[in-house]
Amino acid sequence: MINLRYHNSGSAAPLAMLFTLVSMVFTVAYLKNSFNQSVLEEYRYAEHRALYAAEAGLNEVGVVILPQLVTEDTLLYPSGKDYGNNENGKPIGxxxxxxxxxxxxxNSTRKIYYVYSTGEATPTTSFGDRVDPxxxxxxxxxxxxxxxDFMYFTNEEKPIGPGNTGTVNFGTNDQLEGRVHTNGDMVFSSYGCPEFSGSVTITNEAVSDGGGIGSWGACDEGVFEQNIDGETVNILDTIATIxxxxxxxxxxxxxxxxYVFDAGDMIFxxxxxxxxxxxxxxxxESGFWxxxxxxxxxxxxxxxxEFDYKxxxxxxxxxxxTSGLHxxxxxxxxxxVGYDGTFMILSAFDVTGANIQSTVIGxxxxxxxxxxxxxxGSKSVAxxxxxxxxxxxxxxxxxxxxxxxISFTSSSGEGFADNEQVTLVNTSASTGLAEDVEWNNFHYxxxxxxxxxxxxxxxxxxxFDFDYWNAAGLAGQNCDIFSCPDEIYNSDYVYMQKLFYPYSGPTVIYVKGGQVLVRGQVGGQYTVVTDDYTEYRRHDNMSIVDRVWGNIWLIDDxxxxxxxxxxxxxxxxxxxxxxxxxxxxGGNVIVANTRPNGARGQLYGSDIKINAAIMAMYGGFISHYWQNTLTGYHDxxxxxxxxxxxxxxxxxxxxxRSQDVNGLYTNTNDKRGIVHLWGSIVQQKRGYMLRNYPGPYNASPGAGYDKNYHYDWNLRLHPPPYYPDQVDVNNNVILKMASYGELDNDS
Incomplete structure (x- = not known):
């Protein structure tokens, strides 16, 4: 008989405890992982809430304030403002x-607007631990x-200029590329339709008042349809009034x-x-004169x-x-060169021997x-x-x-001879009516x-064609500023001698209190601006005040x-x-009636070429058709x-030609060619460019120009210095988004 003996050493309890501990470790690890996942999800949720709050601040506050910004910078809500509510009725952040x-x-004078917004949200834990936001x-x-930005802009789609018929429309000859807008009502011709190759906008206010499109004429909504990549797109839209x-x-x-050129020094x-x-x-190319x-x-x-001397x-x-001056x-x-001096000494007696001391002094x-x-008049000094x-x-x-x-002119190049009779004229003080001034009639x-x-x-x-412009002709010479410039730049009418200003960077030129003539080749970035108008006392009656508008005259290309x-x-x-x-x-931008611009039915030249962003604040972009050579419509x-x-x-x-002789006319033809423009046209009302049959100038082809207008797309990249911003009826700058992003808060 085999006797089996078992030895019990007590190992069951430790093994049970070991398995229990291992199980607890896995359980704790599982619970810890679950807790960490929950915390991470809460952190991620808080990050999203912070982002939403930041974007809310951007849209509810920043974008609203930005167009109204009048200072260089401003900080809003430094202590924060609660945003939104969660399912428990508490702020999202x-x-x-x-x-x-x-x-x-x-490299620009145009402002760029920045807005930053920070959102804050605090994660929550199941234990209510305090966590940093x-x-x-x-x-x-x-x-x-x-x-x-506009190829064509009008505040009112109405005509402006002499012989105003009150009617203007878009027709066959209007081919406009780029953005088109009017604050008024667009009217279309009954004899043909325009071509638009950019966006067209009218105002919400005009549409609400039953306008926007005043008359379709021979056109319909198809005039605003374009084929873009095989798809028909309507380019007409409505926006708020600008x-x-x-x-x-x-x-x-x-x-x-x-630079400020003051033209108002001698008024009032x-x-x-x-x-x-x-x-x-x-x-x-390197500046301007x-x-x-x-x-x-x-x-x-x-x-x-006037006083006569020797x-x-x-x-x-x-x-x-005696009776002399020098x-x-x-x-x-x-x-x-001419004369030099710091004073003039005069005898108290004129050539007749009369004592005029008190008269001259007074x-x-x-x-x-x-x-x-x-x-x-062959020698003069002013x-x-x-x-x-x-x-x-x-x-x-x-x-x-x-x-x-001191400005001296002499046809012989010589100075005054000793005892040569001369006349001293005070050009700044006059009385009565001047009989030797041409066209000296109110109605002209x-x-x-x-x-x-x-x-x-x-x-x-x-x-613009006052006596200074005709100085050469008045002196008996058949020439003008284009063919004998020295006669004009050295005339007695000179107020400021011709001076060159080299280009040194983006430049604004302000002509204060007067009109300005413009021409040449532009090398650089310039803006020319005038006042709206200047008031002055009429020369024949100082009790009457009139206005000269701040016009810009284009006298050549x-x-x-x-x-x-x-x-x-x-x-x-x-x-x-x-x-x-x-x-x-401030007034109008006018294509002047000059020889280079095609005057007299293109007798000497033809057309005008313009590269510019044009703005006529109270007037229009218009041709000088009221000075013409039409036989029946010139007076x-x-x-x-x-x-x-x-x-x-x-x-x-x-x-x-002197007023004393008959004028030279061109029957029914003072057609001056074509206005070739690459730029932008912004105006209060639409200026007339061509006047012909039918209407006040019942002649054909009439007086003025055909149009060949193109938008200069470079203006989107390089606007003229300080060129005006668009603003809405609340005087807020109209902005467009350039970029959006998120900053790294850890950097």
């Missing part, structure tokens, strides 16, 4: 530190939309001017008649105060012969422009006084002058009642230095151009049923 600021875009920050950049004119933005342009002076100033800007001339708008009082070429200092202190004439004031000329005349004893008069203002220059109750309207006849010979700009797809020009006129009293339709001088211009 909060947004805070909403920071808005602006800065200039690189999670933050997420988002940002957005926005760009101001400028008026250069405020026009943008007065605040225009003031900003003027405030940032690099105590005891003196008003004198106006015309400015010219002639652009070159600036000049100024003085002029008066008829009716002109006169004649100026030139004293012998004496010097304060010594002067410059002091040295009384020197420098060949090729008729000349500080700042007056005096002119001394011989009897034939200068400005710097003080009231002073008596030197009983026999002499001392007049201090500005040495830099004004479109309102002659009683001081009205001002010259922005839509009336405007003028104005193109970029790198444009093609036909005026076309270099398209961005071909490398683009860095040159840009903005023309901001102020022709076809008066339509008002004043002409200025009467067309037959006596290009080249100059």
């Amino acid at each position: 909060k947004y805070k530190n909403i920071y808005c600021h602006t800065e200039l875009e690189q 999670i933050e997420r920050t988002v940002f957005m950049t926005m760009q101001a939309q400028g008026f250069e 405020t026009f004119p943008p007065e605040n933005s225009a003031q900003l342009v003027r405030a940032n001017a690099d 002076r105590s005891g003196k008649k008003d004198t106006l100033v015309m400015t010219e800007l002639n652009f070159t 600036a000049s100024q001339w003085w002029y008066n708008i008829p009716p002109i009082g006169g004649p100026p105060n 030139w004293d070429a012998v004496n010097a200092a304060l010594n002067v012969s 410059f002091g202190p040295d009384n020197l004439f420098i060949p090729g 008729s000349i004031n500080s700042g007056d422009v005096l002119r001394v000329a011989n009897s034939g 200068f400005a006084t710097t003080n009231e005349p002073l008596p030197i004893g009983d026999d002499r008069i001392l007049i201090q002058i500005d040495p830099t203002s 220059y004004h479109d309102h009642n002659d009683d001081g109750s009205e001002y010259c309207p922005v839509g009336g006849r405007h003028h 104005i193109v970029y230095a790198d444009s093609y010979p036909n005026g076309a700009i270099v398209h961005p797809d071909d490398g683009g151009t860095g040159n840009v020009l903005g023309l901001i006129a 102020w009293n022709d076809n008066l049923s339509y008002g004043y339709i002409a200025d009467g001088r067309g037959g006596h211009r290009n080249y100059y």
Whole structure:
């Protein structure tokens, strides 16, 4: 018999405990993992809540405040604001530190707008542990939309200009590429439809009032349909009204001017008649030339105060012969230069022997422009006084002058001879009515009642061809500023000598208180801006105040230095151009009646080429058709049923002809060619470019230009310096989003 003996060493209990411990470890690990997953999910949820809160701050506060920003920067809700509610009625999170600021875009004067928003959310745990909040920050950049975005913009789709029929429409000759907008009602022709190759917008307000489209004419909604990638797309849309004119933005342009040419120095002076100033800007590849001339708008009082003397070429200092006058202190004439001096000394006696000391002293004031000329006008010198005349004893008069203002002209190149009879003329002080001034009639220059109750309207006849423009013709020479420029730039009408200003970067030129003539080749980035209008006292009656509008006159081609010979700009797809020009006129931008611009039915030249973003704040982009050579429609009293339709001088211009001789006319043809424009047109109302049959100018082909307009896509990349931003009716800048993203809060 086998006896089996078992030995029990007590191992069952430890094994059980081991298995229990292992099981507990797995259980704890599982529970810990589950807890960690829950915490991670809560953290992820909190991150999303923080992001939502940040985006809410961006949209509810930042984007709303940004267009209204008037300071460089601002910080809102630094302590935060609760946002939203969860299922328990508690905030999802909060947004805070909403920071808005602006800065200039690189190589531009256009602002870019920045807004940052931080969202905050705190994770929760099942044990209620205190956990640091999670933050997420988002940002957005926005760009101001400028008026250069438009190919064509009108505040009112109505015509402006002399002979206004009140009717204007879009027809066959209107082929517009780029963005088109009007705050008014679009009217279509009954004889053909326009072509649009960009977006077209009208306003919500116009549509709500039953407008937007005033009349379809021969067109229908198909005029707004385009085939894009095989799909028919309607390009018409409605937007909020865009405020026009943008007065605040225009003031900003003027405030940032690099050069200010003041044309209002000689108006509203105590005891003196008003004198106006015309400015010219002639652009070159490396800068621009600036000049100024003085002029008066008829009716002109006169004649100026005149005193007859003999030139004293012998004496010097304060010594002067009886009935003589000369410059002091040295009384020197420098060949090729002219005269120099700091004062003029005059005898108290004129050539008749009369003592005129008190008369001279009483008729000349500080700042007056005096002119001394011989009897034939072949020699003359003009200068400005710097003080009231002073008596030197009983026999002499001392007049201090500005040495830099002395301007001498001589057909022979010689100075005045000793004892040569001369006349001293105070061009700044005159009385009575001037009989020697041409076209000195109210009706040739004004479109309102002659009683001081009205001002010259922005839509009336405007003028640039005053005596300074005709200086060569008045002197008996058959030439003008284009063929004998020295005669104009050295005439007695010069107010500021021609001076060159080199280009040094984006430039704003402000012509203050007057009109400006513009031409040339633009090398650089420029904006030219004028005032809306300037008030002045009429020369014939100082109790009557009238207005001259801040017009920009295009007297010849104005193109970029790198444009093609036909005026076309270099398209961005071909490398683009860095040159840009903005023309901001308070009144109108006018294609002047000049020989290079096709005057007299293209007798001397044809067409005009324009590269510019054009803005006519209270007027329009318009041709100078009211000065024309149409046989039946050139005078102020022709076809008066339509008002004043002409200025009467067309037959006596290009080249100059005296009013005493008959004008030269071109029957029914003063068609000047084509306006070739690459740029942008923004205007209060639509300016007339061509006037012909039917209407006030019942002639064919009539007076003016056909149109060849193209949008300059470079304007989207390089707007003119400080060109006005678009603003809504609440004066908020209209912005477009440029970028969006999230910042790394850990960086």
